[in-house]
Amino acid sequence: MNKPFVWLTRQIFEPAIQKISEVAEVEIWPGENPPPSDVILEKVQQAEGLLTMLTDPITASVIENAPRLKVISQMAVGFDNIDVDAATRRGIPVGHTPGVLTETTADFAWALLMAAARRVVEANREVHQGIWRAWGPNVLTGVDVHGATLGIIGFGRIGQAVARRARGFSMKVLYNDPQRDEQAEKTLNVEYKDLDTLLQESDFISLHTYYTPQLHHLINRQRFEQMKEGAIFINTARGGLVDHQALQWALESKKLAAAALDVFDPEPIPAGHPLLQLPNLIITPHIASASTFTRQKMAFIAAENLIAGLGGEKLTFCANPQVYQAG
Ligand code: GLV
Numbered sequence: 001m002n003k004p005f006v007w008l009t010r011q012i013f014e015p016a017i018q019k020i021s022e023v024a025e026v027e028i029w030p031g032e033n034p035p036p037s038d039v040i041l042e043k044v045q046q047a048e049g050l051l052t053m054l055t056d057p058i059t060a061s062v063i064e065n066a067p068r069l070k071v072i073s074q075m076a077v078g079f080d081n082i083d084v085d086a087a088t089r090r091g092i093p094v095g096h097t098p099g100v101l102t103e104t105t106a107d108f109a110w111a112l113l114m115a116a117a118r119r120v121v122e123a124n125r126e127v128h129q130g131i132w133r134a135w136g137p138n139v140l141t142g143v144d145v146h147g148a149t150l151g152i153i154g155f156g157r158i159g160q161a162v163a164r165r166a167r168g169f170s171m172k173v174l175y176n177d178p179q180r181d182e183q184a185e186k187t188l189n190v191e192y193k194d195l196d197t198l199l200q201e202s203d204f205i206s207l208h209t210y211y212t213p214q215l216h217h218l219i220n221r222q223r224f225e226q227m228k229e230g231a232i233f234i235n236t237a238r239g240g241l242v243d244h245q246a247l248q249w250a251l252e253s254k255k256l257a258a259a260a261l262d263v264f265d266p267e268p269i270p271a272g273h274p275l276l277q278l279p280n281l282i283i284t285p286h287i288a289s290a291s292t293f294t295r296q297k298m299a300f301i302a303a304e305n306l307i308a309g310l311g312g313e314k315l316t317f318c319a320n321p322q323v324y325q326a327g
């Protein structure tokens with residue numbers, strides 16, 4: 001029996017590839033960088049399954065030119081690179097990998113929060129440059145984390161995991177989300193606030209929502225203006241949620257003390273971007289889920305979703321469960 005052909009847009013954890021190979025003929029884009037769009041378009045002519053990364057634009061035209069495609073399995077929790085509506089129209093389930101990366105991503109949001117508050121990157125850069133300033137009362141002073149107010153925008157798994165960590169720092173935690181979660185409010189000791197109030201009252205603001213076009217530039221100039229003088233802004237979610245020109249204004253005007261971003265729009269950030277000149281901005285290249293162990297688990301879940309889709313079974317983690325409704 002011929003095995004179905006599947007295409008992986010990147011080399012992933014080898015045991016996960018082996019698992020896929022048991023049921024499919026596997027081809028893998030060999031590059032470390034994402035495959036160009038024309039290669040994606042060519043491969044989907046034949047593929048019955050695609051295993052994708054968040055860097056791969058899986059547009060409506062890709063999906064509509066994939067006559068044999070049965071499943072798209074994304075190795076990420078977010079899937080805004082995929083035109084899910086186009087997949088749903090064709091009855092193609094889209095898999096993703098929530099859950100396994102929650103704690104690892106929350107750890108990293110905290111790494112950025114702490115680093116921004118206490119100017120860790122700036123201080124490290126100075127020392128590496130041979131500048132060890134003598135201890136001084138005003139040298140590299142930052143902002144206290146303990147006892148401060150943390151505002152979390154997007155209170156899903158990751159937002160809640162970030163909130164849980166805040167308890168160890170005796171922080172007051174506010175959250176905003178389209179859905180109030182009164183259970184979590186009790187267990188995590190957090191308060192629901194409308195977005196305006198959250199922005200006005202928080203010392204730290206951290207984004208943890210999915211990206212949708214409705215949320216494009218959710219954090220714009222007006223939102224930054226609402227924030228406290230000297231607040232710190234963290235984004236480990238998606239770059240498109242933030243107007244980066246407005247962020248530049250907020251950092252240059254010292255409205256914000258600092259910001260830390262793990263995501264940008266576009267990625268990578270263009271060389272010479274003016275934000276890169278600012279000492280009070282930390283920026284990392286979209287690595288919040290990048291612990292070795294978590295990436296291995298993500299690879300396995302992506303493999304399992306792919307295999308389920310090839311076999312016509314329900315994906316365990318599906319971004320468009322509507323495909324399973326009788327139609
Ligand atoms: C990372 O950004 C992810 O969506 O998994």
Ligand code: GLV
Nearest residue numbers: 098099156157158
């Ligand atoms: C991701 O796991 C989230 O929903 O926050």
